Amino acid sequence: MADNQTHKKNIAENRKARHDYFVIDEYEAGMVLKGTEVKSLRMGRANLKDSYAKIENGEVFIYQMHISPCPFAYYGNHDPLRRRKLLLHAHEIRKL
Structure with a gap:
C-alpha cells in the first residue's frame, strides 16, 4: 500500500435489520x-442474525453473535456464541 493507507471494511453487517426495523x-x-x-473475523466468518446488545453495569455486551471457530486452530478455540464486550465511550452508553 502506498503512503501507509489503511483500508477499512465492514467485517459483518446485518442487512435484514435495516429492512425489518427503522434505524x-x-x-x-x-x-x-x-x-x-x-482470525475467523478476518476470514469473514461472522453472523449477526439474532444478535442483540444489552447494557449491564455500565458496560455493553453483544449476545448471540456467531463467530465460527477457526478451522486451522484446534487448541483453545472459542465458544462461537459467547457474549462479547463492546467498547463504547461512556457518553455513548449513557445515550443508549
Whole structure:
C-alpha cells in the first residue's frame, strides 16, 4: 500500500435489520475478542442474525453473535456464541 493507507471494511453487517426495523442512530464500537476470533473475523466468518446488545453495569455486551471457530486452530478455540464486550465511550452508553 502506498503512503501507509489503511483500508477499512465492514467485517459483518446485518442487512435484514435495516429492512425489518427503522434505524434511528448508528454507533461504531470496538469489540473484545479472543485470539482465534480475530482470525475467523478476518476470514469473514461472522453472523449477526439474532444478535442483540444489552447494557449491564455500565458496560455493553453483544449476545448471540456467531463467530465460527477457526478451522486451522484446534487448541483453545472459542465458544462461537459467547457474549462479547463492546467498547463504547461512556457518553455513548449513557445515550443508549
